[in-house]
Amino acid sequence: MARQKLPPTQTLTMKIDDVDVTAKPGQTIKDVARDHDIIIPGLCYLDGLSIWGGCRLCLVEVEGMNKLLASCSTEVAEGMVVHTDSPKLRAYRKVVIEMLFAERNHVCSVCVSNGGCELQDMAVELGVDHVHLPYMDPDVNLDSSNDRFRLDHNRCIMCTRCVRVCGEIEGAFTKGIGGRGIDVRIINDLNMPWGESQTCTSCGKCVHVCPTGALVEKGTAAAEMDKRRAFLPYLTIMREAQR
Amino acid sequence: MSDKKKPVTIATVWLDGCSGCHMSFLDLDERLVEIAPLIEMVYSPVVDSKEIPKGTDVGIIEGAISNEDDRAKALKMRAACGFLISLGDCAVTGNVPSMRNVFDQKECFDRSYHENAQLQPMDPTVCVPPLLDKVLPVHQVVDVDLYVPGCPPPADAIYYVLSELLAGRQPDPLLLTRFGK
Numbered sequence: 556m557a558r559q560k561l562p563p564t565q566t567l568t569m570k571i572d573d574v575d576v577t578a579k580p581g582q583t584i585k586d587v588a589r590d591h592d593i594i595i596p597g598l599c600y601l602d603g604l605s606i607w608g609g610c611r612l613c614l615v616e617v618e619g620m621n622k623l624l625a626s627c628s629t630e631v632a633e634g635m636v637v638h639t640d641s642p643k644l645r646a647y648r649k650v651v652i653e654m655l656f657a658e659r660n661h662v663c664s665v666c667v668s669n670g671g672c673e674l675q676d677m678a679v680e681l682g683v684d685h686v687h688l689p690y691m692d693p694d695v696n697l698d699s700s701n702d703r704f705r706l707d708h709n710r711c712i713m714c715t716r717c718v719r720v721c722g723e724i725e726g727a728f729t730k731g732i733g734g735r736g737i738d739v740r741i742i743n744d745l746n747m748p749w750g751e752s753q754t755c756t757s758c759g760k761c762v763h764v765c766p767t768g769a770l771v772e773k774g775t776a777a778a779e780m781d782k783r784r785a786f787l788p789y790l791t792i793m794r795e796a797q798r
Numbered sequence: 799m800s801d802k803k804k805p806v807t808i809a810t811v812w813l814d815g816c817s818g819c820h821m822s823f824l825d826l827d828e829r830l831v832e833i834a835p836l837i838e839m840v841y842s843p844v845v846d847s848k849e850i851p852k853g854t855d856v857g858i859i860e861g862a863i864s865n866e867d868d869r870a871k872a873l874k875m876r877a878a879c880g881f882l883i884s885l886g887d888c889a890v891t892g893n894v895p896s897m898r899n900v901f902d903q904k905e906c907f908d909r910s911y912h913e914n915a916q917l918q919p920m921d922p923t924v925c926v927p928p929l930l931d932k933v934l935p936v937h938q939v940v941d942v943d944l945y946v947p948g949c950p951p952p953a954d955a956i957y958y959v960l961s962e963l964l965a966g967r968q969p970d971p972l973l974l975t976r977f978g979k
């Protein structure tokens with residue numbers, strides 16, 4: 556007799572940090588962990604945007620796998636045993652943060668986002684009190700051509716939240732990624748000054764999802780830039796309600 | 799009361815920084831009176847001694863390493879002190895002084911001593927230590943035992959760090975300060 560087709564399992568059981576948890580198929584490890592009040596660090600993931608999986612801060616250990624997996628972009632499976640915190644993970648995450656600081660020019664004391672920056676917060680959370688890697692001191696520029704906003708590549712961590720919000724939520728597709736490797740940069744349209752972009756609606760969504768001082772409102776002095784992130788889950792909920 | 803503990807000796811230096819970290823230290827206010835009997839300042843911009851005594855217990859460095867004099871002082875501090883603290887963002891990250899690192903030295907000199915000079919524009923050559931190519935955080939030059947970021951680190955953070963060390967415990971400065979605090 557041919558095997559009979561069973562309906563898909565609706566609930567998976569797995570273990571996260573020695574706690575037995577249940578999950579729905581299709582959920583990511585990060586999601587399931589959060590449902591159970593286990594918060595995994597991350598900088599590129601943002602509720603309401605597609606998953607990027609680029610910052611690697613959310614790496615976790617899964618028993619039986621010989622490499623670390625990005626929990627924001629790995630779906631759960633039946634019987635999975637996940638560890639979200641270990642000396643090894645903490646060491647990797649610290650290095651990720653240190654590399655972000657070393658790769659561009661971060662001078663918190665004079666940064667408009669000082670005190671309201673996710674990179675800073677993450678450094679504190681992960682115990683980064685200095686950067687042991689040599690600073691690269693890249694000569695990167697700053698685009699002030701937009702009337703209301705500024706893009707400061709010195710502070711960009713290439714999380715691509717701005718690219719995703721601009722395309723997926725605003726539908727403008729102004730922000731993009733240009734260059735490769737260490738030379739990668741956020742660009743506007745076909746790499747033109749932001750102020751000359753034909754597609755940008757100046758909605759400001761990119762500014763408010765940006766975790767750092769890379770996208771800011773003009774006219775803000777050191778430590779003055781407050782980001783309003785709460786709008787995004789709201790927009791997403793409203794959209795889904797319309798469908 | 800006879801077995802009074804020997805005070806912990808402390809040396810501090812001011813390298814490429816604004817002196818704000820030393821000011822923050824003085825901002826301990828009346829708490830200075832509380833810790834005064836427990837410490838002895840053997841070398842510092844705020845006391846009058848010419849050499850860092852060998853065998854000093856704790857060394858505190860404010861400021862980044864920007865020139866040969868800074869480098870020499872950092873090496874002397876490391877050699878003289880048992881436990882070395884990087885105090886403040888300039889020492890820990892390079893901070894504002896390191897903003898010159900994206901320019902080459904000639905550009906910096908032209909800007910400072912020619913474009914902005916009203917009288918006799920010329921590069922200084924005597925009585926000033928040669929600049930290093932790049933401004934470095936202290937730990938790129940000597941080993942550092944404890945990092946206390948902040949611009950400047952709040953007096954509360956400095957008090958906490960000192961009192962923990964005096965009590966023989968390892969402080970976690972990130973409880974009270976961070977980059978840019």
Ligand code: SF4
Nearest residue numbers: 661662663666672768
């Ligand atoms: S973006 Fe954040 S980490 Fe970078 S300088 Fe500004 S406040 Fe500091």
Ligand code: SF4
Nearest residue numbers: 721755756758759761
């Ligand atoms: S302001 Fe709006 S449209 Fe313009 S780049 Fe940012 S998200 Fe895109």
Ligand code: SF4
Nearest residue numbers: 711712714715717765
């Ligand atoms: S500009 Fe901001 S949101 Fe865009 S990639 Fe850089 S850090 Fe991320």
Ligand code: FES
Nearest residue numbers: 597608610611627
């Ligand atoms: S949050 Fe998962 S890779 Fe960035």
